[in-house]
Amino acid sequence: MKNYKTAVMALLALLALSAAACLFSFAYGALQDRAQQGRLERRAAARLQQEEFRRLGAEHADWKKLPADLRQFRDRHIISMDDFAAFRRELNLCLDDNGFPAPDISYKYGRSRGRLQKVTFQFTLNGSYRSLKKFIYDMERKPRMQFFETIELKGGNDAVSGRFAMEAYLED
Amino acid sequence: MRTLHYNLARTRHVNGRAFALRAALLALAALLLGALAVANLAGRSGRYRLDREQDSAGKRQLASIASESGRLRRDIAAWKKSLGAELALANSLIVRKSFSFVAQLDLLEKASSPGIRVRQLTLENAASGRIAMAISARSLKELFALYRKLAANELVIKSETQTQGEYHVNLSFKVPHEKL
Numbered sequence: 006m007k008n009y010k011t012a013v014m015a016l017l018a019l020l021a022l023s024a025a026a027c028l029f030s031f032a033y034g035a036l037q038d039r040a041q042q043g044r045l046e047r048r049a050a051a052r053l054q055q056e057e058f059r060r061l062g063a064e065h066a067d068w069k070k071l072p073a074d075l076r077q078f079r080d081r082h083i084i085s086m087d088d089f090a091a092f093r094r095e096l097n098l099c100l101d102d103n104g105f106p107a108p109d110i111s112y113k114y115g116r117s118r119g120r121l122q123k124v125t126f127q128f129t130l131n132g133s134y135r136s137l138k139k140f141i142y143d144m145e146r147k148p149r150m151q152f153f154e155t156i157e158l159k160g161g162n163d164a165v166s167g168r169f170a171m172e173a174y175l176e177d
Numbered sequence: 178m179r180t181l182h183y184n185l186a187r188t189r190h191v192n193g194r195a196f197a198l199r200a201a202l203l204a205l206a207a208l209l210l211g212a213l214a215v216a217n218l219a220g221r222s223g224r225y226r227l228d229r230e231q232d233s234a235g236k237r238q239l240a241s242i243a244s245e246s247g248r249l250r251r252d253i254a255a256w257k258k259s260l261g262a263e264l265a266l267a268n269s270l271i272v273r274k275s276f277s278f279v280a281q282l283d284l285l286e287k288a289s290s291p292g293i294r295v296r297q298l299t300l301e302n303a304a305s306g307r308i309a310m311a312i313s314a315r316s317l318k319e320l321f322a323l324y325r326k327l328a329a330n331e332l333v334i335k336s337e338t339q340t341q342g343e344y345h346v347n348l349s350f351k352v353p354h355e356k357l
Contacts, residue, residue, distance in 0.1 A: 009191050016203040023210035030217035037221050044228055051235055058242045065249045068256040071264065078267055082274075119263055142279045152274050158298040174270060 082150045083121065083176045092149065092173065103140040105130050122175045125154065130167045134158070137167045150174040276302045284352060285310075288326040292319035296345075307333075309349040320344050 084092050097107055108128040115123035130137060137158065144153070151173035159166045278300050285308070289295065297311040314320035324332065330350040338345045 009196060012200060016200055016207065020203055020207040020210070023207040023214065026214035027210045027217075030214040030221075034217060034221055037225055041228065044232060047232070048235065051239055054239060054242060058246055061246055061249050061253075065253055068253050068260075071256065071260055075260065075263055075267060082270075118266060121266065138279060138282055141282070145277060145279060150270050150274060152276065152302060153278055153300075154302050156278055156298075156300045158295075158300075160294065160296050172273075 079120075079176055082148060083174055084149050084151065085176050088149075089124075089173075089175055092151065095147070096144075099140065099143050100130070103132075103136045103143065105132055105136065105140065117177060120177055122177060124173045124175055125170065126173070127168070127170045130169065131164050132167075134160075134165045137165055144171075272304065273302055276304075278302070281308060281352060288323060290319050290322060292316055293323055304353075305351070307331075307349045307351050309347075311345070311347050314344045314346065315342070317344065320346065 096110075100107060108130055110126050110128040112124055112126045115125065130140070141153065141156065144151070151171060154170040154172050155168075156170075157168040159168075281300055285295070285298070289312075292315040294313045295310055296313055297309075299309040301307070312323070314323070324334070327348070327350045330352055332348060332350045335347040335349065336345075337347075
């Protein structure tokens with residue numbers, strides 16, 4: 006009888022131990038899940054940081070290219086002091102092509118901003134609206150950094166009078 | 178104090194087969210619970226170890242990202258300081274160069290009907306610049322048709338004078354550059 010009792014006690018103790026271990030494993034799992042949640046949040050923050058780093062890298066690459074881009078921009082679009090005479094000949098040619106006699110043009114040289122110097126010039130043309138518009142179109146198409154600042158058109162009986170103010174940027 | 182033990186069994190003998198069956202069930206339940214606990218702990222500890230390894234690798238990577246980000250920001254700040262003014266000037270020149278007076282004239286040609294005569298027109302190269310016009314219209318119908326076309330462009334009618342059969346108007350309006 007005593008052997009049976011011992012066996013029952015041993016089995017019950019084993020069962021209690023197993024149940025306790027099982028409960029412990031579930032509690033441990035719950036704690037792990039909570040820790041895992043924290044890790045997931047940290048990983049999401051890390052992913053954002055990596056994304057930010059990628060954007061910063063792209064911005065850095067753009068800035069790195071900038072000196073070369075600015076040099077290219079100056080070479081292609083800014084009129085050098087040596088080319089300014091050629092530009093003025095080109096302007097006269099464009100006027101001539103559109104049937105305008107060479108007008109009086111007054112040039113004003115502004116202060117230098119960095120390497121660039123602004124030149125403003127004004128002139129008045131008289132002719133048909135079509136010719137004036139064609140002249141504006143031809144000048145706008147030119148790739149160098151010269152553009153109209155203001156244009157005033159006045160309609161007369163048989164011709165239109167156009168007062169043009171232009172700007173050009175010269176490199177020292 | 179004396180303790181009394183009562184045995185309510187019908188016989189004094191334990192039924193060996195029934196006992197063995199119940200003991201086996203008990204042992205099986207204990208084994209199952211134990212196996213469940215071991216499997217649960219073993220699976221989780223494997224995942225936990227892997228997560229910790231990944232975490233420490235991530236932390237190293239983040240530390241290197243932080244130091245590299247600092248270097249990149251310093252470089253960018255230096256470039257902004259040295260090239261920022263030139264870049265701003267280049268951008269403003271590009272914006273002004275891309276402004277098209279021909280496109281504005283095209284827009285006016287489309288808005289005006291044959292009964293409208295533009296007497297004076299002032300165009301300005303500025304993104305927020307206004308186009309000022311002095312016009313004559315032969316009829317109110319044509320004049321109001323023009324007003325309707327320009328109404329969406331912040332039309333301001335400065336003056337309107339009616340003479341014999343003609344309407345003289347000074348007006349201005351705004352055309353956003355992106356509409357051209």
